[in-house]
Amino acid sequence: MAEVRALGIDVGSTTAKIVGIDDDGRIIWHVLEQADPQVGKQVEKFLELAREVTPILSVPIEGEREIGVPLIATGYGRKLVHQATRTVTEITCHARGVFRELGHGGTLVDIGGQDSKVIGISPKGEVVDFSMNDKCAAGTGRFLENTANRLGVHLDRLGEVTLSTVEEVSISSTCTVFAESEVISLIAHGVATEPILKGLHRSLIKRVVAMIRTVGLRPPLMLSGGVVRNPAIPQILQEETGEEVIIPRHPQLMGALGAALIALELVE
């Protein structure tokens, strides 16, 4: 394995990821786990793993400031990564990561566990505008997670079940809590699970499309984040925007990759 020259860590609300890249910025190592509420412990574990795969790696130990391989932290828990050389927001990191992976600008939609963002990226890879969900989990993965639980459908099967039907009921609530009540009411009226699920996906995507409008859609449309594992999401996003949706090879690692690429600049 090539030598890890820089590390990026993305501490999200639902998952935590670490990426190691080589001199050319290629992902040569990564770990992805459910987020541990004890961020410090999880980060230390990630760095232990990094030391195992690259014995020559000299990762800074907590409390010590000297830099071995530079580490940039991003994501909601970035400030808790005390070992980081610097912290950078997920907006900048995602833009950097996806630009590297796909090689072009456009509009990036990232749907995470508890936040969604739309980032306008210039042809040179710079962030030109962004929008994020505010004070509310509408339009995020948590919206689907909550309602899927209520319907008794496992998250891994959510997309498959959703796409198995052409029928759809309209869900008017964009609020996660109210949508759950609406789902309960629909079940009580005997509506089948699949059309409800499809309506829920549509509701989430409509919220995301409103955010895309705020930033202004500059094609191509790109999609990243953990929710991409659900195939119904890109399909419905495509239906709602009329644009082909491009997904990078590691959609969940774009933030961590971007962070590692910024770290690599420190080496250079």
Added chain:
Amino acid sequence: MSIIDSLLYHWNVNILSHSLLRLNIWLRAEISRASWKSKYLAPPLKISWLNKDLVTRHWLRGHYANQRHKVAWVTSGAPTELLKALDYFIVYPENHAAICGTARVAVDIMSVAEEAGYSQDICSYARTDFGTLLSGKTPVGKLPRPDLLLACTNICQTVLFWYRVLARHFNIPLIVIDTPFVYHSEATEHALQFVLRQLEQAIPVAEQVAGKSLQERKLKEVGRLSKMATELWLEIIERNQHQPAPISVIDQFIQMAPIVEMRGDAETVDFYAAMLKEVDERIANGIGAVKGEKKRLLWDNLPIWYRLRYLAEFLGENGVAIVASTYTNAWGELARYYDVERGLESLALACIYVILNRSTGHKLKTMQRMIEEYHLDGVILHSDRSCKPYSIGQMDQRDRLIREFEKPALLLEADHNDFRCFAEQQVANRLAAFVEMLER
């Protein structure tokens, strides 16, 4: 007022505040300046203590005002000169609410209003005022009971309902000055005449409550002082066209208290003359509000009173200075309408041409002008849950700032006085991402 009361008043307001309080405020300000450690921000202005002294004395006078004056509670866009000329002691509930906001007691106070049934959707200034009304809670000691209310609709329609609540609560007269909205660049003659007639009709009501007649000489004197203070304020904020900006908009938010609540007083003119002098000294010595200023921003809408320091420090740390604001400009841009020779007509003009009584297009033009004159790199639009008239149109204004003027613009959701509408983590994230975007 009895001789004992009069002596007590002079002891408390003039002697106590002029000596002990003043000394205390000066000493604390000097200690704060001497121990200033921020690596990113210039120390507070030397005249800050004078501001604090003026404001403290104002509220101390307010404590005893009912003994010596008729008291009027007024909205921030009201033609206060009329009442000043009749020797009213003026209280601005909005200003008092802002003090509660900076002291971080506003939510505690407004909760009292909410428990009494006032919805959380009502302006947080109004809720703070109602909370003080119902509980007596205030960080300024005591608010004097009003004898008259004056509400001008040039800042919002909420004041109409807010002041009706006050009128019912105190059972006192309420004067409403209704200002037709200025949709295009100029107000119609009919609209101006409409406001002028209302001002004429307000005079006998104010005179009756005051128990004295309005003297033209006195009105001219107050008008002259208002004009001088607003002109000085405008000069001060325009000094920020200089790079680095000598004072930040966060400084302006603090230093604007006298222009709002003591407009028409001679002391206010003296204060801003001293401030202008200090600002010019800073320019001459190359001192910027933010050390190593890299980027310059515009702030739209009211301040987030309970997070001023956080904003100043976060942005300062990143070399970002907020140097211009449509809000602080609002108290300066009216200077040209004050004309002592035109009497009531000039007051009508100053009422009608308030930024919130003008179109969203006008605000966009103001921002465009500021971007050019102040050499700005971006804009923060505070989407203020409590101030709908100021926030409406911001989505379109943001779009046009980005597309037509190619300036990055951030919409920041918060509330001027209610910290429950401020999501710390989200705001920090957006600000950090915005700053990174500016650095590209």
